[in-house]
Amino acid sequence: MISLAGRDILQSWGKFVFTGFGLGLLIGVTLTMAGVYRGMVDDARVLLDNSAADLWVVQKDTLGPYAESSSVYDDLWRSIVAMPGVARAANVTYLTMQVRQGNRDVRAMVTGIVGGTANSPGWPPQLVAGRQITRGHYEAVADVAAGFELGDHIQIRRNHFTVVGLTRRMVSSSGDPMIFIPLKDAQEAQFLKDNDAILAQRRRSSENPAFNRPGVPGLLDAVLDSQTSNNYVNAILVQLKPGYLAQEVATPIERWKRLEVYDRVAMEEILVGKLIATSSRQIGMFLVILAVVSAAIVAFIIYTLTMDKIREIAVLKLIGTRNRTIAGMILQQALALGLIGFVVGKIAATFAAPVFPKYVLLIPFDSIAGFFAVMLICVLASIVAIRMALKVDPAEAIGG
Amino acid sequence: MSDKGIRIEGLKKRYGEGDTAVEALKHVDMQVAPGEVVGLIGPSGSGKSTLLKGLGAVIDPTAGRMVLGDDVIYDNGWKVHDLRALRRDKIGFVFQAPYLIPFLDVTDNIALLPMLAGVPNAKARAMALELLIALDVQHRAGAMPSQLSGGEQQRVAIARGLVNRPPVILADEPTAPLDSERAMAVIRILNEMADRFETAIIVVTHDEKIIPTFKRIYHIRDGVTHEEKGEGRAFA
Numbered sequence: 001m002i003s004l005a006g007r008d009i010l011q012s013w014g015k016f017v018f019t020g021f022g023l024g025l026l027i028g029v030t031l032t033m034a035g036v037y038r039g040m041v042d043d044a045r046v047l048l049d050n051s052a053a054d055l056w057v058v059q060k061d062t063l064g065p066y067a068e069s070s071s072v073y074d075d076l077w078r079s080i081v082a083m084p085g086v087a088r089a090a091n092v093t094y095l096t097m098q099v100r101q102g103n104r105d106v107r108a109m110v111t112g113i114v115g116g117t118a119n120s121p122g123w124p125p126q127l128v129a130g131r132q133i134t135r136g137h138y139e140a141v142a143d144v145a146a147g148f149e150l151g152d153h154i155q156i157r158r159n160h161f162t163v164v165g166l167t168r169r170m171v172s173s174s175g176d177p178m179i180f181i182p183l184k185d186a187q188e189a190q191f192l193k194d195n196d197a198i199l200a201q202r203r204r205s206s207e208n209p210a211f212n213r214p215g216v217p218g219l220l221d222a223v224l225d226s227q228t229s230n231n232y233v234n235a236i237l238v239q240l241k242p243g244y245l246a247q248e249v250a251t252p253i254e255r256w257k258r259l260e261v262y263d264r265v266a267m268e269e270i271l272v273g274k275l276i277a278t279s280s281r282q283i284g285m286f287l288v289i290l291a292v293v294s295a296a297i298v299a300f301i302i303y304t305l306t307m308d309k310i311r312e313i314a315v316l317k318l319i320g321t322r323n324r325t326i327a328g329m330i331l332q333q334a335l336a337l338g339l340i341g342f343v344v345g346k347i348a349a350t351f352a353a354p355v356f357p358k359y360v361l362l363i364p365f366d367s368i369a370g371f372f373a374v375m376l377i378c379v380l381a382s383i384v385a386i387r388m389a390l391k392v393d394p395a396e397a398i399g400g
Numbered sequence: 401m402s403d404k405g406i407r408i409e410g411l412k413k414r415y416g417e418g419d420t421a422v423e424a425l426k427h428v429d430m431q432v433a434p435g436e437v438v439g440l441i442g443p444s445g446s447g448k449s450t451l452l453k454g455l456g457a458v459i460d461p462t463a464g465r466m467v468l469g470d471d472v473i474y475d476n477g478w479k480v481h482d483l484r485a486l487r488r489d490k491i492g493f494v495f496q497a498p499y500l501i502p503f504l505d506v507t508d509n510i511a512l513l514p515m516l517a518g519v520p521n522a523k524a525r526a527m528a529l530e531l532l533i534a535l536d537v538q539h540r541a542g543a544m545p546s547q548l549s550g551g552e553q554q555r556v557a558i559a560r561g562l563v564n565r566p567p568v569i570l571a572d573e574p575t576a577p578l579d580s581e582r583a584m585a586v587i588r589i590l591n592e593m594a595d596r597f598e599t600a601i602i603v604v605t606h607d608e609k610i611i612p613t614f615k616r617i618y619h620i621r622d623g624v625t626h627e628e629k630g631e632g633r634a635f636a
Binding site: 001002004007008010011012311312315316317318319320322325394395397398 | 449453456458459485486487488489493495501503504508511513515517521544572
């Protein structure tokens with residue numbers, strides 16, 4: 001038996017390809033949306049991977065440092081590194097802000113790291129150009145996505161930094177490129193006020209009678225000193241010694257230091273399950289809408305194509321064609337349309353993904369799931385046309 | 401006259417019920433022998449199309465009896481179970497417009513019917529080619545319907561009606577879109593095919609040019625058929 005659907009498609013291949021191309025662009029948008037979600041999840045995982053930490057020690061009762069604000073004293077790391085099972089501990093600060101370069105600015109996550117080696121917690125694990133930070137101040141390593149080049153001078157708050165190294169895939173959970181600077185500079189950028197604000201604060205404090213008690217002459221100076229010092233970091237990243245479990249190290253820190261400690265699993269749950277949960281639901285809604293729109297378009301196209309063949313279908317039924325042969329013809333055409341659309345969509349998404357400003361991750365699972373979803377949508381969309389075709393009276397082929 | 405071919409006795413068809421009922425066919429008697437071509441003529445609204453649909457097994461008569469070859473198709477409310485297979489195997493159709501399937505070439509338009517009946521593709525195409533040769537359109541075997549002239553399309557449609565060697569062919573205004581010369585050619589072909597394949601052919605027509613060619617004619621008026629002798633003129 002010849003394939004009626006195949007012959008019809010060959011006869012009017014231009015119409016099918018053109019329609020499939022349009023549908024394909026819609027499918028491409030759907031695949032890209034899925035890729036945007038995967039990219040967000042991957043960004044979150046990459047952030048955790050690249051921090052080279054087994055534990056994140058943060059302020060008590062917070063989900064810091066990525067999902068919530070967290071401040072801990074910057075000398076706590078000394079007591080933590082002395083605890084059983086801790087191999088290395090390092091302070092780190094994170095601050096998402098606009099980083100200026102000349103007349104342009106880039107949104108980036110400025111990360112303060114302490115001096116050490118390339119595998120120290122918080123450090124960028126590998127560079128694609130230049131070197132790591134070696135000085136205590138005013139050097140920066142930037143992700144290539146920020147658009148900076150080696151030797152560029154960038155401005156963070158009131159200080160200027162020289163880009164000495166470039167790294168890749170070092171992004172925040174929001175997809176913003178990371179810029180690494182020395183911890184002291186990062187603390188200043190995050191916690192220190194500008195000069196005018198400091199002057200205003202000093203004036204307010206010196207006029208406060210509580211700080212000018214006659215019996216305590218050094219109080220005002222001590223208060224002013226504390227107000228301009230910046231001895232906070234957002235988190236302490238901890239690497240474990242081999243053979244220690246995360247929980248057996250985390251529990252004593254939480255108990256004795258009154259801090260919150262998250263292991264890798266818990267931190268991933270915070271990032272993926274909480275921080276980007278709303279965004280993922282948003283994307284999920286878009287995917288549902290796009291699926292419904294795709295189904296409606298396929299249904300309309302198949303319905304129209306079937307309407308164009310009503311007379312032929314009546315003739316086919318009159319000469320004894322089985323209903324399942326006619327239904328199969330319509331179903332095969334819907335599936336062919338879906339196949340063309342999926343191939344076009346997959347190609348479109350593959351070429352479009354690198355153009356997006358944020359990371360779009362197209363994974364094979366999504367493509368396979370997308371393919372079967374498109375096929376299912378095509379099957380469902382063809383039902384209306386099949387029902388209509390099966391209702392065609394063969395008598396319509398006979399005049400009168 | 402032979403008992404084979406098609407025989408209709410007292411066929412009736414009523415649409416609707418009660419006061420709104422319309423009796424489209426009141427009493428139809430017909431008999432067409434194998435190899436015979438008869439004309440069925442009548443004014444608009446006389447019941448021609450209803451009769452054709454009844455003969456084509458696409459509507460169920462209200463009463464009467466229809467016998468096709470040796471098979472009883474209808475008998476006062478009883479009918480053959482699989483009308484679709486009956487239409488495929490026992491009845492050939494030729495329409496006013498050829499209604500060829502536009503996405504199948506000439507050969508496959510004809511071969512589709514035997515393929516639907518389960519005949520292997522190669523054999524079905526051989527059957528189609530045999531008919532194309534008989535109808536002198538074998539040179540168009542690979543063409544698409546849109547590439548054929550009106551006369552060629554109608555000959556292909558006749559070939560499609562004949563390919564399963566049905567005992568009866570129903571031709572609904574087969575010459576309507578054709579000029580005189582081509583109309584006469586189609587009627588000649590139908591007569592040749594009827595003779596060659598022992599097929600009973602009923603030609604529904606308004607075409608004054610071809611009516612004189614029939615040896616027997618059934619007039620239908622107000623749902624009742626009347627048989628009369630035709631002129632049986634030779635084809636021009």
